[in-house]
Amino acid sequence: MDTATFIRVLNILEKEFPKWNAPVVSLMAKREHRTPFQILISTIISLRTKDQVTAEASERLFKLADNPYDMLKLTEEQIAKAIYPAGFYRNKAKTIKKISEIIVKKNSGEVPDSLEELLKLPGVGRKTANLVLALSFDKPAVCVDIHVHRITNRLGFVKTKTPEETEKELMKKVPVEYWNRINDLLVAFGQTICKPLSPLCSKCPVEAYCEKVGVVRHR
DNA sequence: AAAACGGGGGC
DNA sequence: GCCCCAGTTTT
Structure with missing residues (x-):
């Protein structure tokens, strides 16, 4: 997957985000308070x-x-x-x-x-x-947790072993103005659709772009 | 590179 | 009962 496609994926996920009802309570919903x-x-x-x-x-x-x-x-x-x-x-x-x-x-x-x-x-x-x-x-930062690491590899956008490698690759490949959208979107996506073990590919809005690296089972 | 830290929830 | 969860530090 190239950078343009990854950004297209981010844009699609951003539109779908409100539908997921992801359990992002503490760090996102209330951040302004x-x-x-x-x-x-x-x-x-x-x-x-x-x-x-x-x-x-x-x-x-x-x-x-x-x-x-x-x-x-x-x-x-x-x-x-x-x-x-x-x-x-x-x-x-x-x-x-x-x-x-x-x-x-x-x-x-x-x-x-x-x-x-x-x-x-x-x-x-x-x-x-x-x-x-x-x-x-509100500074640009690529924040790589287990969801971001798993999903960017699964999509085929990076091929990395550790979250730190993933962070370096993403900083290299993604324009800085997109950095702060990666984490929120991919975490919510990972909690609801792109789950670790058995992702819900039939409900996934970006399945057409995904290389499904390492995915053995899906629904 | 692997272990340790840990209770709660899903299945 | 078994496995995983918005990781980091220590061995």
Whole structure:
């Protein structure tokens, strides 16, 4: 698949997006109500966790503390209890506490707005850093999670082993003005149609363009 | 490169 | 009961 076709796919998916009723609660539907700190913390909570669970856990935590100063006053146990159903709660609580401390003590209460600085925070990798850049600061960023990695390979647009390779390829092949649309669209698409194991190809609006790399079963 | 971190939900 | 989920860090 070439770049022009990939962009055509994005355009089609964008039109179909409202029909999917994808469970994008915490990071997309409410982004305009959230501070950069809340986006960052929600993203930490979302690691390997379903979106609905992430949303509920975030709300519980933000009722206790929605800014780094208040968050720093909570104990790790309090944070862990609030986010418990999201899983990895001890690691995440520790990470959230450390991040709050760094933001308060070394960055005058502000979330960093550059990739380099975000990556220095504990528990923040490329996916989280790029998502914060895109959602909080409206900067162009290619945010590659498991959905983006799977779908771009399945379409035949990239041939990569790791999400990091996928990120590099997408930055190379896709014009910058499309970067911030990739993640939202492909995640929603992956949650509803282009599923990991048994994608619903008969309902897929872009099946005609797809090379179905690695797809063994479909419906 | 592989393990560890984890409860919840789908089937 | 078994497998997967908007990943990152450590071994």
